[in-house]
Amino acid sequence: MTTFDALGLDARLVQATDALGYKNPTPIQEQAIPVLLSGTKDLVGLAQTGTGKTAAFGLPLLHLVEEKQRHPQALVVCPTRELCLQIVTELEGFKKFLPQMYVAAVYGGASIGQQIRELKRGVQIVVATPGRLIDLIERKAINLEEIKYVVLDEADEMLNMGFKDDIEFILQNTPNREATWLFSATMPPEIKRVSKRYMKEPFEITVGKVNTANKNIDHQYYVTSAQHRYQALKRLIDFNPGIYGIIFTRTKADAQEIAEKLTREGYDIDALHGDLTQQQRDKVMGEFREKTLQLLIATDVAARGIDVKDITHVINYELPDDVEVYTHRSGRTGRAGNTGICMSIVHVRETGKMRQIQSIVQAPFHKLEIPSGKDVCRKQFYHFMDKLLQTDISHGDYETYVPMLEEKFADMTKEEVLKRVAAMEFDRFLKYYENAEDLNVRPDARRERTLDRGQDRGRFERNGDRNARRDTRGREFGGGGDYARLFVNLGTKDGFYKASFLQFILDMSDLRKDVLGRIDMKEMNSWIEIDKRAAQQMIRAIDGKNYKGRRIRMNDADSRR
Structure with a gap:
């Protein structure tokens, strides 16, 4: 050697x-x-x-x-x-x-x-x-x-x-x-x-194949409906009680919203996004490195250059648009010879994109069931029992208190004591999962077989991203939605790719990707299809701002003509 x-x-x-x-x-x-x-x-x-x-x-x-x-x-x-x-x-x-x-x-x-x-x-x-x-x-x-x-x-x-x-x-x-x-x-x-x-x-x-993911990473994905994405995220976190990881979202609005929700529910989590000052960013990263925070939720732009040891999990709350971004996200775990897990929460209409990522990353992907409420409770109980058994009692004068404890619990059986300990730890948790619904979306067996074999890529390329191939004025786009077309004086000459441009306009406007249609990028400018109800919010957020010392102009392309 x-x-x-x-x-x-x-x-x-x-x-x-x-x-x-x-x-x-x-x-x-x-x-x-x-x-x-x-x-x-x-x-x-x-x-x-x-x-x-x-x-x-x-x-x-x-x-x-x-x-x-x-x-x-x-x-x-x-x-x-x-x-x-x-x-x-x-x-x-x-x-x-x-x-x-x-x-x-x-x-x-x-x-x-x-x-x-x-x-x-x-x-x-x-x-x-x-x-x-x-x-x-x-x-x-x-x-x-x-x-x-x-x-x-x-x-x-x-x-x-x-x-x-x-x-x-x-x-x-x-x-x-x-x-x-x-x-x-x-x-x-x-x-x-x-x-x-x-x-x-x-x-x-x-070293390794270009554009392929680290072989020490286990790639998993879970299929659910759009309205259950947050519940699925919470359940995956609860099913992995020792998790120390990063959750990726597309926009800073999503990152902040999910961090606030999980914090209210008692999770040690904070968000990292472009609105933070350098001092706030340093504070969040310091707490995450010291493991005061168990989870960090971040946008791709905000997470650039993060290098934290021993990350066990990366969770894609939403899939990125660019396969190379997936490789960067998953590469935050499984470093320096360690193993890691990259989990993706996938909407049923995104399974085609999942196939595309799998074919390019050239690593096995495993479709897993979102755990049931009972599965989560069982996993948490096992984790709690292991912690209880491994608790170090060698450094305290516990012997002094044993007679007092024995007297206090003399009329209780061992089973009753254990039940009370469990109730203290899990009462709220058990109530939440007592009647938890099944979050899995189950495609028909034929589509499931083709996905597992990775042989359905051609169908995805023809049909799975059909919306991007519709008329650029928004007719028939997204199932008949009412779209506007915006002009902006930013293009490839400004150093943007489609994925980074998409991230930029969503971060600037605090909008979600599902309001967007087709993006047509040229060297000096771009055209964006957007739901008419969100068009003014994007214009107000971006028009007049500066990018690399140049004033951004954004307006309605049709009214401009």
């Missing part, structure tokens, strides 16, 4: 990996580090999150940069503040025995003055989010002329978040770089275009 020592790293870096308890490199580290140590080779590394990518590029950077030269020599660009801080934390551990090596974190939501002062003191490696880095470049507060190595980490997520122009601007402002290293979980066409334009014959490493 390969060791870090055998990869050709500086002895002080090997000493640091030993001190951190890392004995053997992961597959991406084993393949990438020897290539990157040359310092002159461009590289594209494709691997899922949680496979050790930070060490794969971080150790070579620390090996290559000159300790004695106190100016930026290496630049790591990543999508979010959380990932930026995580990378810096890992690099700090790796440079433990390199006392003259300095790393700076540059990100939004923190004092730019403090970050400028840190850069002026002299650092060799800068880890940055795109927006704050560009701000520093334009202020001439950072000099990238002597940057030799540029790393784009989670490149696909940065592109999904609309940072395409930012990435190109950064690469154009590092003209003397000797190597560009791009790490990504997936390989969309935009990644290929960036690598073709800015990299020279990059060495490609793929």
